[in-house]
Amino acid sequence: MTGRLRALLRLFAVQGTWNYERMLGVGMGYAAEPLLEDLKAVDPVRHGEAVVRSAEFFNCNPNLAGLALGATARAEYEALPGAQIVRLRTALCSPLGAMGDELFWAGLVPALIGAALVGVVLGAGWWAIAGFLLLYNGIRLWTGYWSLRTGMESGMRVGAAIGSSWLPRAIERVGPAAAFAIGAAIPVVSAWYLKPFGFSAGVGAAGVLMAGIALTRWFSPFLTTVRFALAAMIFLLVLRRVGV
Amino acid sequence: MSELSSQVVLSLLVWGTLVGLDLVSVPQAMISRPLVAGTVAGWLVGDVEAGLRIGVVVELFALDVLPVGAVRYPDYGPATVAAVALGAGSPWELSLGLSTALGLVLAVLGGWSLQTVRRWNARAIQRRAAALAAGESSAIRRLQYGALLRDAARGMILTLLGLVLASGIKERVLLDRQTAVALTLVAIGSALAAAVNGAVRSSGRKARLKWLLAGAGAGVLLAVLA
Numbered sequence: 466m467t468g469r470l471r472a473l474l475r476l477f478a479v480q481g482t483w484n485y486e487r488m489l490g491v492g493m494g495y496a497a498e499p500l501l502e503d504l505k506a507v508d509p510v511r512h513g514e515a516v517v518r519s520a521e522f523f524n525c526n527p528n529l530a531g532l533a534l535g536a537t538a539r540a541e542y543e544a545l546p547g548a549q550i551v552r553l554r555t556a557l558c559s560p561l562g563a564m565g566d567e568l569f570w571a572g573l574v575p576a577l578i579g580a581a582l583v584g585v586v587l588g589a590g591w592w593a594i595a596g597f598l599l600l601y602n603g604i605r606l607w608t609g610y611w612s613l614r615t616g617m618e619s620g621m622r623v624g625a626a627i628g629s630s631w632l633p634r635a636i637e638r639v640g641p642a643a644a645f646a647i648g649a650a651i652p653v654v655s656a657w658y659l660k661p662f663g664f665s666a667g668v669g670a671a672g673v674l675m676a677g678i679a680l681t682r683w684f685s686p687f688l689t690t691v692r693f694a695l696a697a698m699i700f701l702l703v704l705r706r707v708g709v
Numbered sequence: 710m711s712e713l714s715s716q717v718v719l720s721l722l723v724w725g726t727l728v729g730l731d732l733v734s735v736p737q738a739m740i741s742r743p744l745v746a747g748t749v750a751g752w753l754v755g756d757v758e759a760g761l762r763i764g765v766v767v768e769l770f771a772l773d774v775l776p777v778g779a780v781r782y783p784d785y786g787p788a789t790v791a792a793v794a795l796g797a798g799s800p801w802e803l804s805l806g807l808s809t810a811l812g813l814v815l816a817v818l819g820g821w822s823l824q825t826v827r828r829w830n831a832r833a834i835q836r837r838a839a840a841l842a843a844g845e846s847s848a849i850r851r852l853q854y855g856a857l858l859r860d861a862a863r864g865m866i867l868t869l870l871g872l873v874l875a876s877g878i879k880e881r882v883l884l885d886r887q888t889a890v891a892l893t894l895v896a897i898g899s900a901l902a903a904a905v906n907g908a909v910r911s912s913g914r915k916a917r918l919k920w921l922l923a924g925a926g927a928g929v930l931l932a933v934l935a
Contacts, residue, residue, distance in 0.1 A: 477735055477736040477737065478734060478735035478736070478853065478857065480733050480734060480735075480737070481734045481735055481853050481856050481857045481860070482830050482834070482852050482853050482856040483733055483734075483827055483830065483856075484827045484828070484830035484831035484834060485779065485827060485828075485831060486831045486834060486835075487831075487834060488779070491830075491834060491841075491849055491852050491853060491856075492853065494841075494846075494849040495849050495850065495852075495853040498846050498849065498850070512844070513843070513844030514844065515844075516844040516845070516846055516849070517841065517842060517843075517844045519849075520841055520849050524779075527737060562777070566775075566777040570775055570776055570777055571775060571777075571911055574739070575772065575908075575911065578742065578744065578768065578772070579924075581744060582744065582765060582768065583928070583931065585744070585761060585765060586765075586935070587931070587935060590757075590761070591748070594744060594745055594748055597739070597742075597744075597745070598738065598739060598740070598745065601738075601739050602738050602739070605737075605738075640917050640920075641916065641917055641920040642920075643911070643917075644908070644911070644912050644917045644918070644920035644921040644924060645920045645921070645923060645924035645927070646924060647772065647904070647907075647908045647911075647921065647924065648908065648920065648921040648922065648923065648924020648925040648926075648927070648928060649924040649925065649927045649928035649931065650904075650924075650928060651901065651904050651905060651908065651925065651928060652925060652928035652929045652931070652932045653928045653931050653932050653935070654765060654769065654901075654904075655897075655901055655932070656932035656933075656935070657765075657932075658762075658766070658897045659897065661802060662802070662890070662894065666890070666894055669891075669894050669898070670894045670895075670897050670898040670901070671898065672898070673894065673895050673897075673898025673899055673902070674898045674899075674901045674902045674905070675902075676898075676902075677898060677899050677901075677902025677903070677906075678902045678905055678906060681902065681906060682906075689773075690770060690773050690899060690902055690903035690906055691770060691783060691813050691816065691817060691903070693899060693902070694770070694809070694810075694813055694895070694896065694899030694900070694903075695810065695813055695814065697895045697898075697899055698806065698810050698892055698895050698896070701888075701891055701892060701895055702888070702892070705885075705887075705888045705891070
């Protein structure tokens with residue numbers, strides 16, 4: 466197995482040692498190890514320094530971490546000053562975090578989940594769930610491969626490579642798709658649950674829905690929807706207990 | 710739950726552990742999404758319908774979470790597995806409310822346990838600070854494997870706790886039909902509130918909001934036709 470493939474596989478566990486001090490740092494160091502192996506024979510001192518730098522503080526979206534990993538590994542082989550590599554790593558944290566979060570957590574995941582929910586309700590069952598998993602993981606695998614390759618090919622010019630890539634355009638497109646899919650899923654799922662109960666039960670659930678939206682907005686951030694749900698259930702049980 | 714065989718309980722425990730690991734540590738393949746975790750758990754206990762119904766309702770709560778940066782969030786995966794174990798074998802109209810309540814409590818506990826594991830990871834790193842400063846790759850590997858083990862243990866304990874609670878609730882808590890249905894309706898209404906909150910917050914006030922409204926229109930049409 467090549468060093469690059471091992472690094473790619475290790476990137477799937479890049480958040481394994483997540484903590485509030487170094488965040489993804491140690492996970493990045495773990496993924497960097499196979500990439501830096503050849504440096505050990507060429508320049509052992511530089512290799513030791515590179516390993517230290519690879520495990521320092523770092524944070525970004527895990528699916529785009531390969532861009533930073535590849536770029537910094539290449540910079541180590543080009544023997545660029547350590548301070549410059551640290552600056553590159555630091556500079557990549559925010560954009561890779563923001564772009565990856567927009568693309569995956571606020572885009573791709575809700576878009577595919579919304580579509581899967583509609584599929585499940587319309588009777589696709591397992592197919593909808595399998596489709597979600599296959600599509601998401603296919604895109605994610607390809608993105609991981611592309612990230613590492615692009616990072617290793619562009620080195621210190623990784624910022625320009627990201628700017629001219631498919632990434633910004635994909636982020637623009639996936640957001641509306643996510644909004645549409647979730648927008649479609651909510652009424653479909655509502656009908657799926659509420660139809661068997663009849664009209665009056667539907668009105669009751671709608672009342673809980675409206676109260677939930679209003680109260681969690683007024684008392685945010687203390688009152689989350691989970692807390693609201695648990696409080697409403699306890700309230701209901703108390704009411705039933707006293708005979709209301 | 711009480712009538713589940715030890716083989717099924719073991720498979721739920723393994724599934725809950727994998728799902729717990731998937732949330733953050735490895736491989737983030739989205740098997741921890743309640744929709745997936747719940748449906749597979751339903752299949753394991755022989756009641757896919759319960760898995761789907763509970764998975765979808767917890768998924769609506771999960772849509773209110775945007776796991777960006779260092780944000781703290783509930784762990785819905787193992788929680789959904791335990792919720793399905795509780796709801797399996799009963800009509801979903803009667804069991805969904807209680808199952809969702811158990812799932813939400815466990816999800817909150819799961820979020821708290823995630824913070825604990827993260828603090829333990831930080832302590833482990835501090836203990837190996839000298840080795841890290843010396844550039845020892847073996848120290849990085851040990852930290853990584855140790856952290857993965859801690860998270861796997863977290864997922865397993867959370868699932869086990871959920872299964873024990875599910876068993877206790879199934880044996881001891883008896884709700885009359887009206888209360889059980891009302892609890893289910895409260896769970897559905899709250900879950901929909903969570904999904905709407907998440908969708909509106911993500912959409913903001915720009916073009917994305919128009920797409921959300923267009924999607925809602927299409928969804929209403931589908932719901933009427935379906």
